[in-house]
Amino acid sequence: METLIDYVLANGKITFDDKPLTLLDFALFNELGYLQLIEHLPNEWKKQDEICIHDLAPLFHESKQAIQFTFLNTKERIVLFEAFLRAKRYCHVTISHYVNDVNTEFERQFAAVVFSIPESKTHQIVFRGTDDSLIGWKEDFKLTYMREIPAQRAAVVYLRTILPILSGEVIVSGHSKGGNLAVYAAANMSEDMQNRLSLIYMLDAPGFRKVFLESSGYRRVSGKIVSIKPHESVVGVMLTSDRSPLIVASKDRGMAQHLLLNWGIDKETDSFLGLEQLSPMSQKLEKTFAIWNQRLSHYELKNLFDLLFDLLIEEGVSSLDDLSGKHPLELRKHLEVYRQLTPQQRRLFVKAFNLFILAYRSSKLPKVKADKELLRLPEFFNRQK
CATH class of the missing domain: 3.40.50 (Rossmann fold)
Structure with missing residues (x-):
């Protein structure tokens, strides 16, 4: 091509x-x-x-x-x-x-x-x-x-x-x-x-x-x-x-x-x-993003992305190039900060993760409790140090 x-x-x-x-x-x-x-x-x-x-x-x-x-x-x-x-x-x-x-x-x-x-x-x-x-x-x-x-x-x-x-x-x-x-x-x-x-x-x-x-x-x-x-x-x-x-x-x-x-x-x-x-995948993602944004409040979205980026920035990571050139062990060290999340912060990550997966699977969300853990986040993000 x-x-x-x-x-x-x-x-x-x-x-x-x-x-x-x-x-x-x-x-x-x-x-x-x-x-x-x-x-x-x-x-x-x-x-x-x-x-x-x-x-x-x-x-x-x-x-x-x-x-x-x-x-x-x-x-x-x-x-x-x-x-x-x-x-x-x-x-x-x-x-x-x-x-x-x-x-x-x-x-x-x-x-x-x-x-x-x-x-x-x-x-x-x-x-x-x-x-x-x-x-x-x-x-x-x-x-x-x-x-x-x-x-x-x-x-x-x-x-x-x-x-x-x-x-x-x-x-x-x-x-x-x-x-x-x-x-x-x-x-x-x-x-x-x-x-x-x-x-x-x-x-x-x-x-x-x-x-x-x-x-x-x-x-x-x-x-x-x-x-x-x-x-x-x-x-x-x-x-x-x-x-x-x-x-x-x-x-x-x-x-x-x-x-x-x-x-x-x-x-x-x-x-x-x-x-x-x-593509069908792209069409489904379009619906998924719409549902995800509807179900998460502006306050939740702000807190989610503040957490996601600020923890890395505080660790001295300023660019994607900083991460891409890292040895896997060095990269893992930077990501260790996510284990320090409070229970409330982890619940927000779980909620956002679950809503996205559910929305993508069905393009519509069943009625679920906001903090119910239907899908487990990767163990790395959930376990304590």
């Missing part, structure tokens, strides 16, 4: 004059938004208001051997970036207005960048999805119980600041949490500013609470939203969405389908390889 990398390789010599921007070009720019390009540049480069990405090629090739693959800078994204740098099609594309903010005090993870294509006078504002920081992942789960998470607030400020500066066509996009931020920010603009936006790409992104979908700001931009999800979407079926998505094939399975570089493409149509509907 061919992917976005194959699209870049096949179209590298075709200019935008010969082939206008396609959906796959927008997906490409969105994926490049995950790379931490600016952080590793010399200081004199960082001071520039706008950088032509192809000018980075010499620096990239000099440091290629020293590149360390991380949660964001994956091997596949580096391969994509290398193909991008070799492609004549993208030789004039620039980046600007880069922001990367991980704030532990305010529990906010936010990053955004503008890609500009001068040949077509088009700008794509890309909101990055979740990085590897535990703060970022904790913030994601706040979507289940907060009206507005800190990253959403930052996205509104960013779009309100950047949009008046740009002339020409403007597209907003994001993958995962970034797609949620793109829609949220667009919905909170004035009507005049919303009219500046051509399209909003929501790539396997979590949805929203129903009160947001009923807002006038959202209704004004909903017709511009293009929602795309892989066949076995997990993240994209969290919370609620009223947009009919384009379902795409993937060369991988399960959670690995969340990665955009695993999605299949159709070279004939310059689009993703479409399917008729989500």
Whole structure:
């Protein structure tokens, strides 16, 4: 199955004059938004208001051997970036207005960048999805119980600041949490500013609470939203969405389908390889998440996710990379903190675990006592030290 990398390789010599921007070009720019390009540049480069990405090629090739693959800078994204740098099609594309903010005090993870294509006078504002920081992942789960998470607030400020500066066509996009931020920010603009936006790409992104979908700001931009999800979407079926998505094939399975570089493409149509509907597993998960959120109060959800993440953060774990590189014994040591839960805290974990399993099994919940232990959590979480 061919992917976005194959699209870049096949179209590298075709200019935008010969082939206008396609959906796959927008997906490409969105994926490049995950790379931490600016952080590793010399200081004199960082001071520039706008950088032509192809000018980075010499620096990239000099440091290629020293590149360390991380949660964001994956091997596949580096391969994509290398193909991008070799492609004549993208030789004039620039980046600007880069922001990367991980704030532990305010529990906010936010990053955004503008890609500009001068040949077509088009700008794509890309909101990055979740990085590897535990703060970022904790913030994601706040979507289940907060009206507005800190990253959403930052996205509104960013779009309100950047949009008046740009002339020409403007597209907003994001993958995962970034797609949620793109829609949220667009919905909170004035009507005049919303009219500046051509399209909003929501790539396997979590949805929203129903009160947001009923807002006038959202209704004004909903017709511009293009929602795309892989066949076995997990993240994209969290919370609620009223947009009919384009379902795409993937060369991988399960959670690995969340990665955009695993999605299949159709070279004939310059689009993703479409399917008729989500997989049975994904459809069932969509119902499961809905039931789970209905049966757990906002207070319980907050306490659950505070417990889940804060205990690890207090242990000095700040990122998924901190955990992924650990020896199993070291990893087990970090997870020991969960044995220190109080009986009340363990009951909350048991309740949440049971509700999720029951909801997935039946897509509806029988009447059970909230604290009844129908299924046992793994013994590791229940036993005392």
